[in-house]
Amino acid sequence: MASNAETAGKRLVLIGGGHAHVLVLEAFARHPEPGLAITLVSRDRLTPYSGMLPGHLAGTYTRDEIHIDLERLAQASGARLICDEAVGFDRAARRVRLKGGGELAYDILSVDIGITPDLSGIAGAEEHALAVKPIGSLLEKWDRLVESALAPNGPRRFAIVGGGAAGICLAFAVTAFLRNRLSDAIEVSLIGAAEAPGINAGMRRRIARALKRRGIAVHVEDAAVSIDGDGVALASGRCVPADAVLISTHAAPPPVLAATDWAKDESGFLAIGPTLQILNDEVAFAVGDCATMIAHPRPKAGVFAVRQGPVLAQNLRRAVRGEALETTIPQRDHLLLIATGDGRAIGGRGRFLAFEGRLAWRLKDVIDRRFMRRFA
Ligand SMILES: Cc1cc2nc3c(=O)[nH]c(=O)nc-3n(C[C@H](O)[C@H](O)[C@H](O)COP(=O)(O)OP(=O)(O)OC[C@H]3O[C@@H](n4cnc5c(N)ncnc54)[C@H](O)[C@@H]3O)c2cc1C
Known part of the structure; x- marks a missing residue:
């Protein structure tokens, strides 16, 4: 020593x-x-x-x-x-x-x-969308979005670009928050260029069912190519109408x-x-x-x-x-828990394990609160 x-x-x-x-x-x-x-x-x-x-x-x-x-x-x-x-x-x-x-x-x-967000592949994203990464600056932007959404003529149609775990979490969260305050007057769409990586087939099926249950429109394997004041244009030529767009795609x-x-x-x-x-x-x-x-x-x-x-x-x-250092190899997979915004969560690990329900949400809550108690 x-x-x-x-x-x-x-x-x-x-x-x-x-x-x-x-x-x-x-x-x-x-x-x-x-x-x-x-x-x-x-x-x-x-x-x-x-x-x-x-x-x-x-x-x-x-x-x-x-x-x-x-x-x-x-x-x-x-x-x-x-x-x-x-x-x-x-x-x-x-x-x-x-x-x-x-x-x-x-x-x-x-x-x-x-x-830092990489908006370079989507024309108009800088001007017309809110980048959710990095998370440090997200909350300020979120407050502004909520304020405008709660105004009488505020945005009612929301699109989330990015079909990875963060984009999926975001779609459930935005839907839960805004529906609680604006009843069913809002529409939420989730746009993903590809199927979410690192999410096994069982979880994907459960996520698809939960998105449907929550009334979230899903556009998979159809990348966003441009965004303007009317919404998001997709590679297929379709357009997703939106008053507000959040981007959670890859980062730089x-x-x-x-x-x-x-x-x-x-x-x-x-x-x-x-x-x-x-x-x-x-x-x-x-x-x-x-x-x-x-x-x-x-x-x-x-x-x-x-x-x-x-x-x-x-x-x-x-x-x-001046001592010798330890080495570490990151695990290949980890427990993934996605809250669906209705008191439930979808969880899974590796290629096969997938589960969902209120207990999954309790598990997520316990794990996260335990982590935060370390800094209380
Ligand atoms: C909506 C959303 C949900 C997510 N949910 C999950 C999840 O459930 N589980 C999960 O594993 N991941 C999740 N992620 C991903 C996760 O947020 C990131 O992977 C994680 O924050 C990365 O941690 P980090 O330590 O690398 O950096 P960060 O948490 O981004 O922290 C970097 C810090 O450095 C500071 N900083 C930056 N530049 C400088 C500078 N030049 N000088 C000084 N300070 C600087 C920033 O202010 C910030 O405080 C989510 C992401 C999003 C957008």
Whole structure:
């Protein structure tokens, strides 16, 4: 075991208050590393937990219930929180440039900054749609949408573009929230370019039945090609009329990463190995949606960022102590639970397990609340 002298004066800088970094802070709060100076740079003081986000949009959870207070967490772990944005990385000098004008030097760095929406493939999306990723900026946009929807002549026809798990969750949540407030006067459509990846056939059948039960119109394997004030034009030539469009399609790496000379995958996400270090920089780690484990790529989902948290905490501790690092391989599949907005959920795992009902929703609720209690 390393002595305090080896970690004394070392600077660990965490960029982004994503799912893995909150677990790192929680680990350092439980077991402080004497002499280590930890700094967290985050755009926001509150970070939302993705598992409960659809439940919040549906009106089930309050905003407080789904947010982790980074200031309180930083205090508990003896870290300094800087509410700012990293706008540049100097790998050789081991420095991070901040939007507010400052610079931070580090001995060990970790990056957990999520993704940015990629609207480039859909004409008019920038002007006429609301991008739901990254989730940090979603709630402000959602508040504006709700305000206009509740106005007498507000939008009544909603389209969700993106047929993956997030898009499906969103369609159920939007329907639940708006139907509760506007009765059946609203129409919701879900548009997907392909069948949702990572969702087994049994779950897909249950999801299709639940979408029908909730009156959500579904357009599968028909990509959105353009959006204007009248609605969404699809590749087939059909048009889905809509007054408001939410987009939850694939995402791009945060632009700040483009100028760095860190190793990246073909889409520009940071390329990491099984120790979570960036492939060409042993003092820099990257986790969550902004990174791809090159040998074991997985879909961009919060569950993988959460799983990386404890390993990252351990490896950051080992890196500052100069010890050998642990390796991790992300699981191939994981329990997926999709709330249908009517007190029920659809769950499944791997190729065959699929179930649904009120108990599935209770299970999801218990798992998510248990996660959040760690930060209370
Ligand atoms: C509607 C919806 C529902 C979803 N539901 C689920 C679900 O049920 N289960 C699941 O596994 N996944 C779900 N996802 C996906 C999930 O939200 C993401 O995979 C997850 O948030 C990624 O976590 P992360 O740690 O990589 O980054 P994020 O959670 O996006 O956090 C990144 C943080 O970094 C900050 N940041 C960004 N850039 C900078 C910068 N330059 N400097 C400083 N700070 C910065 C941001 O403000 C943010 O706080 C859902 C997504 C959506 C849109």
